[in-house]
Amino acid sequence: MKSPLLSAVAAAPAPPADPRALTPALPDxxxxxxxxxxxxxxxxxxDRLLERHGFGRAHHRVIHFINRHPGLTVAELLDILEITKQSLARVLKDLIHGDFVEQKAGAEDRRQRLLFLTDKGRALADGLATMQHQRITRAVAAIGSEHRPMxxxxLAELIDKERGAAPATAPSAS
Amino acid sequence: MKSPLLSAVAAAPAPPADPRALTPALPDxxxxxxxxxxxxxxxxxxDRLLERHGFGRAHHRVIHFINRHPGLTVAELLDILEITKQSLARVLKDLIHGDFVEQKAGAEDRRQRLLFLTDKGRALADGLATMQHQRITRAVAAIGSEHRPMxxxxLAELIDKERGAAPATAPSAS
DNA sequence: TGAAATATGTCAACATCATTGACGTAATTT
DNA sequence: AAATTACGTCAATGATGTTGACATATTTCA
Structure with a gap:
């Protein structure tokens, strides 16, 4: 058997890029x-690297965004990830107990818990980011890096636009 | 607050596409x-359409691939999805009981259960595919459809290559 | 033909990640 | 002083994935 389905993802006859078709003849x-x-x-x-620490994808996402935005508050993280407080709590607890993340009370607003990576957390974040970076770099190189902006x-166009702060009045700067 | 983090995904200073750097200076x-x-x-x-039927993403994937390859066997589906028999079994049972999928014994090998969508299943598959197709079409249009091949x-370059049938001897036809 | 391999189904037990709803506490705002 | 906000936590639940074992029908092979 050896499933020939796997190799050829979909050598489809190129979907009709016909802008006139109301009902697209064939999905892409x-x-x-x-x-x-x-x-x-x-x-x-x-995932395989995370496994060694007993972590999963949820931990990855949390580590990633704290790494990207040190001092992030819990509320901001919830907004970005679009998960519930409870989902985040479990994951965050793992990361704090494992000494990958630390919390500091906000200077201005002391109710806030600002999130930071520890050195250990930063090391893991770097390892994870490097894996994904290298995979992306290979793919970008394959098409020519001048095409990276496209x-x-x-990808940006695939993202829902109405989400986020969207003040509705301000048409967003940019 | 309104989290300004959401709008600007990452107006990063364009990662160094420097092929000489062994340790990439900054991840993309x-x-x-x-x-x-x-x-x-x-x-x-x-997901939101699937919810109405009480289904999840796992059901989506199964419906998708049966739609794409009518008469698919259970083993082939397991190979494509890379999940376990048990995971597939639950989802498949839902779809069969709900009359979205039907099974027929293989003509040559009667141990096989060939999978097909019912009309109902095909309707759902079309609805799901249309949503994703339209989203992709919008994004392709934004960059110019002449760039779709890139x-x-x-995306193909992001995929693990060593997986799949890969007979190692036969360098694959194509 | 009889034994081994294959394709599938199923059971039990468990882990991860998500959900909702409620409640408590500390700090800030009104 | 009262209301709101930021956060933590508890209980219960659901979807999806896992491993390992075992049963059944069918096909293949020695």
Missing amino acids: FELIELLFFAYRDFVGEP IARF | FELIELLFFAYRDFVGEP IARF
Whole structure:
């Protein structure tokens, strides 16, 4: 058997990029499936590193965003991840007990718990980011790095726009 | 507050695309985060349609691949999804009981259970695919559809290559 | 033909990550 | 002083994944 389905993701006959079709004749199965497989492998590699610490993807996301925005508050993290307080609490507790993350009371508003990575946490964050960076770098190199901005644009366009702060009045600067 | 972190995914100073750096100076956080947010919204919209039937993402994936490859066997589906028999069994049972999927014994090998979508299943599959197709179409249009092949190439390069049938001897036809 | 391998289904037990809703405490704002 | 905010926590639940074992029907092979 050896499933020939795996190799050829979808050598489909290129979906009709016909802007006139109201009901698209054929969905773009190729990109739909490529996104599925690409994302799976993109997060799958870090998963194996996280396993060694007994962590999962949820821990990865928390570590990533604290690394990116040191001093992040719990509320901000909840907004970014779009999960519930309870979901975050468990993961955050693991990371704090394992000495990957530390909390400091806010200077201005002492109710806030500002989140920071410890050295240990930063090391893990770097390891995870490096894996994903290298995978992306290989892929960007394959298409030519001059095309990287288009990849970014394409991905940005996939994201829901009405979400986030969206003051509705201010059409957003940029 | 309104978290200004959400709008600007990562207007990072463009990671050094320096091929000489062994240890990349700075990870490509922009693309890393765009992939995270893009994928979340890409599957999030179908999620809301699936909810109405009491289904989740796992059901989506099964419906998708049966739609793409009618007559697929259970073993092939397991290979594609890379999950365990037990995980698939639960989801498949839901879909069969709900009359979205039907099984037929293989003509040659009667041990096999060939999987097909019912009309109801095909309708759901079409609805889900249309959502994702339209989202992709919008994004492709934004960068110019002549650049679609590069998107496909980029995503394909993110995928693990050593996986799949890979007979090691036969260098694969293509 | 009889034994081994294959394709599938199923059971039990468990882990991770998500949910909702409620409640408590400390700090800030009104 | 009262209301709101930021955070922590408890209980219960659900979806999805895991491992390992075992049963059944069918096909293949020696």
